[in-house]
Amino acid sequence: MFARLARDRYAWLLLPAGLLILVLFAYPVFWLLVRSFSDPTWGLQNYETVLEKTIYLKVLWNTVAIAGATTIGALVLGYPMAYSMVHAPPLTRKLLIFVVLIPFWTSILVRTFAWMVLLQPKGIFNDLLIGIGLIETPAKLMFNRTGVLIGMVQIMLPFMVFPLYSVMSRIDHSYVQAAANLGARPLKSFFRVYLPLSMPGVITGSMLVFIISLGYFITPALLGGRKDVMIAQLIQQQISDFGNWALASALAVILLVGTGLIFAVVYKVFKVGPDARL
Amino acid sequence: MKRIAFWKNLRALICLLVVVYMLVPLAIILIISFSSAPFLSFPPPGFSLQWYDKFFTDPSWVRSLMVSLQVMIPTAILATLAGTGAAMALTRSKLPAAGFIQGLLMAPLVVPVIITAAAVFGVFRIWGLYGTIPGLILAHTVLTIPYVLSTVVTALGLVDRRLEDAAANLGARPFTTFRRITLPLILPAVLSGLLFAMVISFDELVVSLFISTPTVRPVTVLMWSNIRGATDPTIAAIATLLFLFSLTALLLEGLARRKTNQPRVL
Secondary structure, eight states, X not given: OHHHHHXXXXXXXXXXXXXXXIIIIIHHHHHHHHHHHHSSSSSSHHHHHHHHOHHHHHHHHHHHHHHHHHHHXXXXXXXXXXXXXXXXXXXXXXXXXXXXXXXXXXXXXHHHHHHXXXXXXXXXXXXXXXXXXXXXSOOOOSSSHHHHHHHHHHHHHHHHHHHHHHHHTTSOHHHHHHHHHTTOOHHHHIIIIIHHHHHHHHHHHHHHHHHHHHTOOHHHHHHOOGGGOOHHHHHHHHHHTTOOHHHHHHHHHHHHHHHHHHHHHHHHHHSOOTXXXX | OHHHHHHHHHHHHHHHHHHXXXXXXXXXXXXXXXXXXXXXXXXXXXXXXXXXXXHHHOHHXXXXXXXXXXXXXXXXXXXXXXXXXXXXXXXXXXXXXXHHHHHHHHXXXXXXXXXXXXXXHHHHHHHTOTTSHHHHHHHHHHHHHHHHHHHHHHHHHHSOHHHHHHHHHTTOOHHHHIIIIIHHHHHHHHHHHHHHHHHHHHHOOHHHHHHOBXXXXXXXXXXXXXXXXXXXXXXXXXXXXXXXXXXXXXXXXXXXXXXXXXXXXX
């Protein structure tokens, strides 16, 4: 009885965090979402604007295309990386984890600035390419899709590598061994046994990268051109430059619902989610 | 067998590429920040500390550094207290809908930050918190609570509950049990949450960009407004300082975690 009463007292400890999140997060987000239906009058006119104007549709398409390309890029680089991390000797593994982790904890602004220095027309990368005679005039590597993807894939790579790593390190290698014993060539046993077993990691990682990329702001804004505007940047422009809360809030709802839907579908269909331990 | 060698080499090549891809940009920023040349050339013609000197003597940079620190410290303390409290409540009391509550508290991590930024900006203008230090502190606290919460919840799950029961049976009041038994056991996780919160607040850009004004402007926001026209290595020097700050926090966090062999949460 007393022990139970004492335990119930712990519930009060929820109050500070609960109030902070409710007042400073849940309410503001709710306020924003409501505006998409109520500003200037109640109705769906803001969504109609987004879906009728080619420029806004183009932005939605850019967002999906850039997030998709980033996911593929991160998977192509991340899968071999995670595989090597699992199968490397302990010291190399630690080193590889460190390599993926260090940039993970470096501010995105710092990393994007680094790419700006590297990729600009008179930057190091162009100097290098001209120096080895690969190109004659500086290539346009930023303020376009190339720049956005170079920057985005680097930033998203850890979100791909860690889910892959955690799934791969739990794969029982005797299955692959068994396939080999039964006469499967290494490549075949990889595609028929190892790859299917690592699929939960591929799905979780890809979903994480795709979802986070959808709402990305800093990197596309700094490394992209006018044709690479993504939804987050459009929201920012509409609010800061035009004070157009009606449109911005409709875009926010589209982003939020889109993100949530992908999350729910992946969770339902594949029974995996980001709670698969990173 | 040749085919296997080909795939193995390809994998090694990709890994090498990834290592270069992840580290080289950072390394170049580090090197350029010590350049003696007033432009972003590589390799630098000579060594100098003038860009660091410029950062620490330029009034606008110093002022924004002060803003960042004034926001970071209260944020980290508030988020750690609130997050640890919530973690205790979620694991030690029989709350109805604990899963839902935890989901709500973790939401700032899941909702795209641009949405949080726009939403907070909207209501902060009405509440008069726009462009103020308390406003920045409150917004950052909300963003960092999930990190503290998830770290501490994991740690509390690993604490042997019989120790707490034993203390209670021996007559310790709940707070005494917490202070003498639970807290020492989860302290590494609490410290690691504190460090996460510090780094995230100091590096935060998107929300700060919306709710700061030219008079109250954290380092990252000033960096953002100067980054496009950046021609000299001052930004590289600041980037290096930010990087060293994160690296130190990460190493300290690793040390804290090693003490209890706690698994990494993020």
